[in-house]
Amino acid sequence: MEDTYGDGGRGSSRASDVESGGGELSAPRLRVDTPERAGLDATELGHLVREVRDLTTGERPWAAGVVAVAGRGPVIAVREAAGWAVRYVSYDPQTDAGVELPPAERVPMTVDTPFDLASLTKLFTSVAAVQQIERGTLGIDARVGAYLPEFRGAAEHGITVRQLLTHTSGLRPELPLYDCPDDTARLALLRAEAPTGQPGTYLYSDLNMLLLQFVLERVTGRTLDVLVHEGITRPLGMTSTRFGPCPGAAATEDQRRPWAKADRGMLRGVVHDENAWALGGVAGHAGLFGSGRDLAVFCRTLLAGGAYGPARILGPDFVELLLTPPGLGFAVDQPWFMGELACRGAAGHTGFTGTSLVLDPATDTFLVLLANTVHPRRRPPDSRPRAAAATHLARAVCPRP
Template sequence: MRIPALLIATTMTLGVTAPAHAGGREARFDQPHDDWSHSVLRTGTPRHVGLDPAPLDAALAQIERYTVPDATGHPLFAGAVTLFAHDGVVVTHEPTGWAVRYGDAAGTELPEDQRVPMAPDTIFDLASISKLFTSVVVMRQHELGRFGLDDPVARHLPEFGVNGKESITVRQLLTHTSGLVAWLPLWSQYPDVPSRLKAVMDTTPSSPPGTKYLYSDLNLITLGVLVQKWSGKTLDQLVREDITQPLGLVDTGYNPPAAKLDRIAATEYQAGRGIIRGTVHDENAWSLGGVAGHAGVFSTARELAVLGQAILNGGAYAGARILREDTVELMLTDFNQAFPGNSHGLGFELDQRWYMGALTSPRAAGHTGYTGTTLVLDPLSRSIAILLTNRVHPSRNWGSINPARRVAADGLAKALAVRPRHGTAWTPETAGGTLTTRELPQRAERQRLSFWAFVDLDPGDRVVVEATGDGSTWREVRVLAGYGERRWTKVEVDTESATKFRWRYVRGTGYGGRGVYVDAVRVTDERGVALDAEREPAGTHPEGWRAADR
């Protein structure tokens, strides 16, 4: 797997040996993996895999608070199941709140004895996370030689090649660059399944293929039709044969049986359908019989984690292989570099800070679902963050749960250690905070400032390294910015003599990353060492920064 360059001037990068940790190797955010995992999920504690439990506990506490009514008069969501896994160990699998809480669209709460509490094995409507299942099935067909990624869709599905869609490729469907509109009201405007599918085939693109990113359910509906054409099998049959059976998933699939109804989380109240429970929430998928390329899959947190681990393993799990390693690599490769902010592999979304939080990197992969579901895979730390909620129960208009998505991902990211490169590292806690050296002797015209930096900042955040000769006027000598490399890097700056240096944290408008850490500050001149902060702990003065030991 390719790791991108850090956006910071550097002189060298060295690996750091992780200290021994009781129960196993310490979980390190600052030591990214560049190969596949080979794990089968097992249950353990955070400490067993070297995670700090405090950030995980804080995240779970906040997610629980989201199930309590706030100033709006209702909670952010009725209930949730959160699962964190690291290095093949499920360290948190916690339910909170209610799988069924309301009886109508107005949010009338059921008597408590009629409610259904969330449980670890609650089954959720995954909504658009279903797109990943479709994408895996598509790529399995690719492995079988049924198509080329840059084949025009119309070559395999002639009825699609009308109204300006003749050149749209399979790759463009998978990366949402086909130009197809986001959505059509298939369920309300067309009388039956054949007419609904024909409407998708007949639609006219809103932009020329390959010129724009536009997330579209129609892309995946089309792919669902394509896999049936290639294989002669239905989409649900392919998902069962290619994914759920090999991975041993028994609660994952379309149209769950009535016997499992008591374990299924309710979703929205819809006119004519009542409180939806056990059938797909998405109206278009429902109108297509519950099986569609864009929505319809139900699953549990644990079984979704198995699929996630299979991806982190390069397509294999517990002796079963659902995809080749090179295929998974393609699925996690950004093909949308022409559309900044919309990084996308073949099916997987990549590098999306708005829900991946501090786990974000150019390698981070995942997807969300409209019903309130989230999957984040972090290949660099071999970690999985899953937050499954029923946020549309009873109404889709009760607000965005994106803050909760970031809380979950941030909790896992912060549980991973960033160990000091040497004895003591410093990290900012507040915007505008500074780490300043003591006054330095003025005995030469030039100085060399050196330090080690770990930088994983949200785009827009930065740490400005500044120097002063008079204590009041500061000049910029270096800017620390960037994210995704996750390695300690030595920084060296040759500059005119200064009486002090400082590191000033500038907060942008983004969501925040894992942070920046500064260690082993050293100033030298032609006469030798003017400051060695590791030997002189009082040689730096923090304001809004704190000492960090992980």
């Protein structure tokens, strides 16, 4: 188990030991320090930490393992890991329980463990899109058909880039690409897909980010994984964030029918999402792996107006465009997973595997909560622990002098 406010013996927690940006144009880098130095109440954060630890205990824990990273401004005040990155060898449907590995073979969770980020991938796709909007190579209100005329379903109904980013295209939540025999069949299915809902009405859909991926690859001539690496993760020093495979990641599901959509066995280090897997692991809606610290850097960058250290990935006006309600890719003010942060203009997202992040520009705070809730198998989603953790962070905010 990790130390509450330090590195759990895996690194220094002294502010002087953490790299900071140099030069007048550099934005401060994150450092690990005390809650007081962050302007946060230590007692409230203590409640957050204890509840995070409790999420991995009992006969049917909320998750096999959890990592929480929280802070304010450039200070990380909580870095906590609990439970197991790998606890089960399989799932037994007869007993509706996981078959545990012998204790010596389990893999403990650490603050550096990478996770299958699932739908948090959508945030990176959204940032990559807004980067192209900032550069003038992509029009936010341009029609998808202007870039992808062969996607006749989207073209004929006038779907726009903004509608993809705000989940208002009318496209259904997903397609069974995992059942197609080959890439040709998968592409044909996507190209023919037309809205099933009323365009302009919110309907969350993985297909929005898949189409956005194709748009980005068409206008830039580069694949999505290259766009994310070159435009986001490399300049920000997010060295653990990449599309899979990721052998050291926390395990996810013993993926089998009928509860899943494919028969793949216990998954670790390969994308959990069946459609992203069918597409080779790189998809606009899922496929990224990353650590809590890396996502804290991502949050800090957006809270700082698009800059981190000497790097800038977006201008402040375009960060504001991302986070202004209803948000571009980001969900804004959603109490079901943001708790009491939701009333302040917070933005963030969740992922099916148990991942989430929230950043609150009003208080300059962020919370990353990563868990392998689908290990050893998926359950009905329960975001109450996410909301509770975010509420503790909201209540921890102290007035700044």
